[in-house]
Amino acid sequence: MLFDSHAHLNSERYNGGDLEIIAEAIEKSDLAYVMDIGYDLASSVAAIEHAKKYPWCYAAVGCHPHDAKTMDEAALIMFKGLAKKPKVKAIGEIGLDYYYDHSERDVQQYWFRRQIQLALELTMPIVIHDRDANDDVMRILKEEGVFSRSRIEKLGDAKLLMHCFSGSKELAHQYVKLGAAISIAGPITYKNARKIIEVVEEIPLEHLLIETDSPYLTPEPFRGKRNQPDYVEYTARKVAEIKGLSYEEVARITCNNAKKFYTIE
Numbered sequence: 001m002l003f004d005s006h007a008h009l010n011s012e013r014y015n016g017g018d019l020e021i022i023a024e025a026i027e028k029s030d031l032a033y034v035m036d037i038g039y040d041l042a043s044s045v046a047a048i049e050h051a052k053k054y055p056w057c058y059a060a061v062g063c064h065p066h067d068a069k070t071m072d073e074a075a076l077i078m079f080k081g082l083a084k085k086p087k088v089k090a091i092g093e094i095g096l097d098y099y100y101d102h103s104e105r106d107v108q109q110y111w112f113r114r115q116i117q118l119a120l121e122l123t124m125p126i127v128i129h130d131r132d133a134n135d136d137v138m139r140i141l142k143e144e145g146v147f148s149r150s151r152i153e154k155l156g157d158a159k160l161l162m163h164c165f166s167g168s169k170e171l172a173h174q175y176v177k178l179g180a181a182i183s184i185a186g187p188i189t190y191k192n193a194r195k196i197i198e199v200v201e202e203i204p205l206e207h208l209l210i211e212t213d214s215p216y217l218t219p220e221p222f223r224g225k226r227n228q229p230d231y232v233e234y235t236a237r238k239v240a241e242i243k244g245l246s247y248e249e250v251a252r253i254t255c256n257n258a259k260k261f262y263t264i265e
């Protein structure tokens with residue numbers, strides 16, 4: 001059993017009937033769960049629709065840092081309503097992206113904080129996007145109290161997932177020590193994956209989840225094609241190779257980790 005802890009079935013790149021074909025592929029594969037992750041209001045609504053339609057699908061709602069410039073108070077209230085819908089299991093993906101800077105950095109930071117506050121208010125897990133913003137992401141998470149004792153006591157850990165982790169092994173250790181989990185995506189299968197391989201070597205499997213971030217970040221041997229959730233198998237196989245474990249064991253443990261993180265029975 002596999003769990004794709006981060007996918008965008010809500011992406012417009014699956015429009016035009018492709019989603020039905022992908023759903024069939026998912027149903028024929030080892031994949032038991034897919035978390036469809038919102039990146040703005042419309043995609044969050046779409047994720048909830050998918051969760052309603054497919055028994056294996058769950059949803060996260062939130063505004064990506066790229067789209068922070070589209071946020072306002074009314075949108076935040078809408079997100080709060082969406083977060084309470086059935087099968088919505090997390091706030092995300094939220095964070096900072098200083099690589100593309102599609103929104104001004106102060107605007108990104110402002111809505112990152114407001115969405116963290118929403119997740120804390122609703123006592124929900126948080127899915128983080130961090131690209132070239134390691135220091136500010138960590139600082140803001142700390143300042144907003146994501147690692148507070150009261151949250152950890154209520155939830156068992158910080159319920160924070162570092163999606164498509166690309167930082168150093170030292171940073172991964174810091175997050176795990178604070179009660180966060182690390183998600184590994186397709187780039188682990190690429191030739192230049194040295195840094196992320198070190199993370200997988202160092203961090204115990206109980207703190208690792210796996211994901212596709214489909215339609216992006218397609219793993220080998222399909223790199224260059226559009227990604228889809230059942231390809232998470234290739235990331236699981238690579239993690240198994242690095243850890244010296246069987247594919248089945250990595251699939252089972254990372255699936256259980258994701259079910260626990262997202263509180264799915």
Ligand code: NI
Pocket residue numbers: 006008037093213
């Ligand atoms: Ni994503």
